[in-house]
Amino acid sequence: MVNLSRICYRKYGNLVDNLRLYVRGGSGGMGLPRLGGQGGKGGDVWMVSKKEVTLKRIHDKYPHKRFVAGVGANSSVKGLKGEKGGDYELHVPVGITVTNDDGRVMGELNAEGDRVLVAKGGQGGSFHSAFTPSKGQTKHIRLDLKLIADIGLVGFPNAGKSSLLTVISHASPQIANYAFTTLRPEIGKVMYDDHKQISVADLPGLIEGAHLNKGMGHKFLKHVERTKQLLFVVDVCGFQLASKTPFRSAFEAVQLLTKELELYKEDLLSKPALLVVNKMDLPDAEHKLEELREQLENPEEFSHLLPHDMIPRTNLAFRDVVPVSTITGLGLDQLKRRLRGSLDEEAAKASEPLHRERLGALRPSRTPLPVWGP
Ligand SMILES: Nc1nc2c(ncn2[C@@H]2O[C@H](COP(=O)(O)OP(=O)(O)OP(=O)(O)O)[C@@H](O)[C@H]2O)c(=O)[nH]1
Numbered sequence: 144m145v146n147l148s149r150i151c152y153r154k155y156g157n158l159v160d161n162l163r164l165y166v167r168g169g170s171g172g173m174g175l176p177r178l179g180g181q182g183g184k185g186g187d188v189w190m191v192s193k194k195e196v197t198l199k200r201i202h203d204k205y206p207h208k209r210f211v212a213g214v215g216a217n218s219s220v221k222g223l224k225g226e227k228g229g230d231y232e233l234h235v236p237v238g239i240t241v242t243n244d245d246g247r248v249m250g251e252l253n254a255e256g257d258r259v260l261v262a263k264g265g266q267g268g269s270f271h272s273a274f275t276p277s278k279g280q281t282k283h284i285r286l287d288l289k290l291i292a293d294i295g296l297v298g299f300p301n302a303g304k305s306s307l308l309t310v311i312s313h314a315s316p317q318i319a320n321y322a323f324t325t326l327r328p329e330i331g332k333v334m335y336d337d338h339k340q341i342s343v344a345d346l347p348g349l350i351e352g353a354h355l356n357k358g359m360g361h362k363f364l365k366h367v368e369r370t371k372q373l374l375f376v377v378d379v380c381g382f383q384l385a386s387k388t389p390f391r392s393a394f395e396a397v398q399l400l401t402k403e404l405e406l407y408k409e410d411l412l413s414k415p416a417l418l419v420v421n422k423m424d425l426p427d428a429e430h431k432l433e434e435l436r437e438q439l440e441n442p443e444e445f446s447h448l449l450p451h452d453m454i455p456r457t458n459l460a461f462r463d464v465v466p467v468s469t470i471t472g473l474g475l476d477q478l479k480r481r482l483r484g485s486l487d488e489e490a491a492k493a494s495e496p497l498h499r500e501r502l503g504a505l506r507p508s509r510t511p512l513p514v515w516g517p
């Protein structure tokens with residue numbers, strides 16, 4: 144039964160986070176040799192970001208996934224200069240990276256209204272081309288969606304990420320006692336009394352080797368790239384994926400997760416990070432938490448616990464370590480406060496230069512007033 148529901152979920156889960164499309168610029172119009180007329184240029188194909196669009200909608204609405212711009216008009220006696228063909232603008236969600244088939248990034252669409260030209264129209268026929276028009280560019284392109292959220296949950300499978308999102312937000316992701324319950328990212332909103340909201344992205348669990356695309360791998364690590372801050376979640380009692388894989392304590396889990404992010408993209412580790420130690424209701428949790436705190440204070444001393452190539456080059460300096468239990472509710476209010484505090488702190492830092500500039504502009508000018516002589 145469990146397996147059946149997982150298959151359905153995989154098949155019908157409605158998050159589409161990448162799409163491959165065929166795009167073609169319009170051909171140019173014919174020139175008119177007799178009168179030296181120039182054919183119109185073919186139209187271009189553009190990707191334009193719009194907030195309300197989803198990749199799922201594009202996927203369903205355009206099953207053929209072909210987008211072709213209009214052809215340029217032929218030059219004629221009535222119109223020697225042929226008209227340009229119509230551009231094709233496809234609306235795509237905000238947060239898209241466009242790459243071509245060779246993997247080259249053609250552009251990013253990070254804000255509403257951003258535009259990327261993906262296929263140019265051909266030139267119209269003219270004197271220089273013996274009045275023969277050229278064809279538009281033809282390409283396969285890939286749209287990759289990276290979720291944009293304030294906080295991204297990072298943890299091994301079964302650490303309780305989805306349970307945590309459920310108890311601090313209004314989201315209701317699937318929760319179960321087996322690895323890889325979460326197969327697609329989900330965003331929950333955490334509400335505060337002053338009506339401020341922060342968004343938290345629940346991501347599928349990472350495993351050792353995620354940077355090499357093991358487990359759910361890259362497909363989901365990419366979503367961490369655009370979250371403002373990281374929230375590591377570990378099970379205080381540690382984790383073992385399968386009987387053949389090694390048991391990892393909470394400290395080792397933190398180190399391994401750090402290493403996976405480092406190997407995927409080291410920049411990710413410059414994001415502010417907090418650590419949640421979950422399942423504090425389990426027996427002996429207090430003692431294990433103390434042990435973890437001690438290990439986090441002197442990580443070098445305990446790094447021999449890991450294979451050499453899995454020791455992170457830099458250890459993350461967590462802004463806070465918050466013990467919680469999603470079952471008893473322990474620590475959840477404190478966690479919500481700390482998340483908010485950490486985001487507010489960063490927002491204040493980011494706006495500081497602007498604030499100073501504005502203050503500077505308000506101060507009276509120090510330039511001496513001109514002295515009008517007799
Ligand atoms: N004892 C205890 N169990 C918990 C706690 N939080 C979560 N669990 C259990 O841990 C298991 C895994 O929880 P999930 O929330 O699905 O874990 P996850 O990190 O989202 O897992 P993946 O989606 O596989 O990455 C479930 O059986 C939960 O009931 C907790 O605070 N205490």
Ligand SMILES: [Mg+2]
Nearest residue numbers: 304305324325
């Ligand atoms: Mg989950």
